[in-house]
Amino acid sequence: MKKQWWHNKIAYQIYPKSFNDTNGDGIGDIRGIIEKLDYLKELGIDIIWISPIYKSPFVDQGYDISDYYSIAKAFGTMEEFEELLAKAKKRNMYIVMDLVINHCSNEHEWFQKALSEPDGEYAGYFYFEKGKNGNPPSNYRSYFGGSVWEPIEGTDKYYLHSFAKEQPDLNWNNPKLKKELFKMINWWLDKGLAGFRIDAIMNIKKNLDFPDYQVDGNDGLTSITKMIEESSGIGDMLQEMKHETFEKYDAFTVAEVFNMREDEVEDFIGDDGHFSTMFDFSAHSLTFGEHGWYDSKPIEFNSWRSAIFESQTRCQGIGFLANIIENHDEPRGICRYLPEYALNDAGVKMLGTTSVLLRGIPFIYQGQxxxxxxxxxxxxxxxxxxxxxNQYYSALKAGLSNEEALDVCYVNSRDNARTPMQWSMEKNAGFSEGNPWLKVNPNYLQINVEAQINDENSILKYYQKLISLRKSEEYGEVFIYGDFCPAYLDKDKVYAFYRKLNDKKILVAANFGQDDVALELEKENKEVLLSNMGRKSLPFGTTLTLKSCEVVVVLYLK
Structure with a gap:
């Protein structure tokens, strides 16, 4: 692998609407991010990914962009964003923005012009298709439910939207549209942006015949993913985008990739791949229900461990994955991956350790x-x-009670990760002096930055130590470039792996079970680099007994 400037970096995702509000309107803002740069620097963060702050009607929280060149007034001004870039650069930190180019908002100028002239030039920026036999062009269900096709008033045509009807898909087969998008990407990179997190990118390639597929739900529709999975040729589109934009700036790009074929890993994140890295969604994929959240299954430990380990070994020697526990589109990771008995400080530290020390780029989500x-x-x-x-009403239609449907939302809702950041025990968790746009979690009185920042045993302090170890001069190369080797797969509820490079060998071993577990180590000569339970050394001999929720990072000495 060619070494890249971003290989040794730690990334942090900010959901700006919920991060830090400085003007009292209940919505986080750019000024709030600037105010917390030193906090992030002290945590050990290098790359800051900011979810969409572009001008938008916010039907889908800013992932419906009405002007790619403007900052939404709720977040601040372009001048403030430029100040953020400058102040981050002074701290040797990098800013990454969301790139949403599968679709835009129905309020975007392009779409408004297309509607006003359905046979005109701008209609070609979208998918305006005639219906079939009085029905929509095909039987696809959007990601948010309902048909992907919306009728265009006064015509016999429909427009395609993979997500909400207010998010029309952009037609990547149109050279003029692509030129506009590439121009916009370069405009932001010229400003000093370090790169992009690229949203829903696999959806840009469509089968233009729009064939029907076998129905897979009671609504008479089938998931649009079937068409996406069977569409070929996306690689050419992605390489063209990279050539016209990212590679000119040595930009860092992290892609949201679903439905990729297993043999395409190198094409996507190899040395000459489409992107710098892509998120590992293997664990998240285990939570998918056949029809929605209401029939999704809880995470089973062995399946989860296998999914992560398979992803790690598949990418070995090819490229780096972006490793996550949670993000803005998922519930909180500790509530998803930890059993009830492990929902404590030790369990949280354990889960963080097993993620941050994997091979790849660690991404930490605000509040994690x-x-x-x-x-x-x-x-x-x-x-x-x-x-x-949408999922709530689907659950009700499937026969769940109101209480049961709300329980489904509690387990799976994206809003779990979007509740305001908990800074202190002050009103609204110190997030805002106004009325927050979304409910503050009542547990902020116990869980907040202020309570943890000076407590050496806190989760926050542990994350600082964990990140410091990951980036240390002595062991950083092992954690960055070392091989990933699964360990103790025969042990139930044990999540363990080695990181190996040259003559250095480090074991990360965690006990996700409720009972103590004994592990036979390879040799006696060893040293504890990190422990979530204050373990300073290991007992004499080769037997390591891990308590429930205990994780240790062990260096094998020569």
């Missing part, structure tokens, strides 16, 4: 470093997320 959890909502009105509401 203090152990933020899912938030119980009293009713569906307390939720904001469009997908959560």
């Amino acid at each position: 470093e203090i152990g933020m959890r899912n938030c119980h909502m009293q009713n569906i009105e307390e939720y904001n997320d469009i997908d959560t509401k």
Whole structure:
């Protein structure tokens, strides 16, 4: 592998609407990010990914962009964003923005012009298709439910939207549209942006015949993913984008990739791949229900461990994955991956350790470093997320009671990760002096930055130590470039692996079970590099007994 500037970096995702509000309007802002740069620097963060702050009607929380060149007023001004870039650069930190180019907002100028002239030039920027036999062009279901086709008033045509009807898909087969998108990407990179997180990118390639598929739900539709999975040729589109934009700036790119074929890993994240890295969604994929959240299954430990380990070994020697526990589209990781008995400080530290020390780029989501959890909502009105509401009503239609449907949302809702950042025990968790746009989790009185920042035993302090170890001069190369080797697969509820490079060998071993577990180590000569339970040394001999929720990082000495 060619060494890249971003290989030794730690990334942090900010959901700006919920991060830090400085003007009291209940919505986080750019000024709030600037205010917390030193906090992130002290944590050990290098790359900051900011979820969409572009001008938008916010039907899907900014993933419906109405102007790619403007900052939404709720977040601040372009001048403030440029100040953020400058102040991050002074701290040797990098800013990455979301790149949403599969679709835009129906309020975007391009789409408005297309609607005004359905046979004109701008209609070609989208998918305007005639129906078939009085029906939509095909029987696809959107990711948010309902048909992907929306009728265009006064015509016999429909437009395609993979997500909400307010998010029309952009037609990547149109050279003029691509030229506009590449121009926009370069405009941001010229400003000093370090790169992009690229949203829903696999959806840009369509089968233009739009064939029907066998129905897979009671609504008479089938998931659009079937068409996406069977469409070929996306690699050419992605390489063209890279050549016209990213590679000119040595930009860091992390892609949201679903539905990729197993033999395409090198094409996507190899030395000459389409992207710098891509998120590992193998664990998240285990939570998918056949029809929605209401029939999704809880995570089973062995399946979860196998999914992560298979991803790690598949990418070995090819490229780096972006490793996550949670993000803005998922519930809190500790509530998903830890059993009830492990929902404590030790369990949270254990889960963090097993993620950050994997091979790849660690991505930490805001609040993860203090152990933020899912938030119980009293009713569906307390939720904001469009997908959560759709899933709630799908659950009711499937026969679940109101209480059961709300429980499904508590387990799976994206709003779990979007509740305001918990900074202190002050009103609204110190997030805002105004009325927060989304409910603050009531547990902020116990879980907040202020309570943890000076407590040497806190989750926050542990994350600082964990990141420091990952980046250390002595062991950093092992954690960055060392091989990943699964260990103790025969041990139930043990999540363990080696990181090996040259003559250095480090064991990361965690006990996700409820009972103590004994592991036979390779030799006596060893040293503890990190422990979530204050273990300073290992007992004489080769037997290591891990308590429930204990994780240790062990260096084998020569």
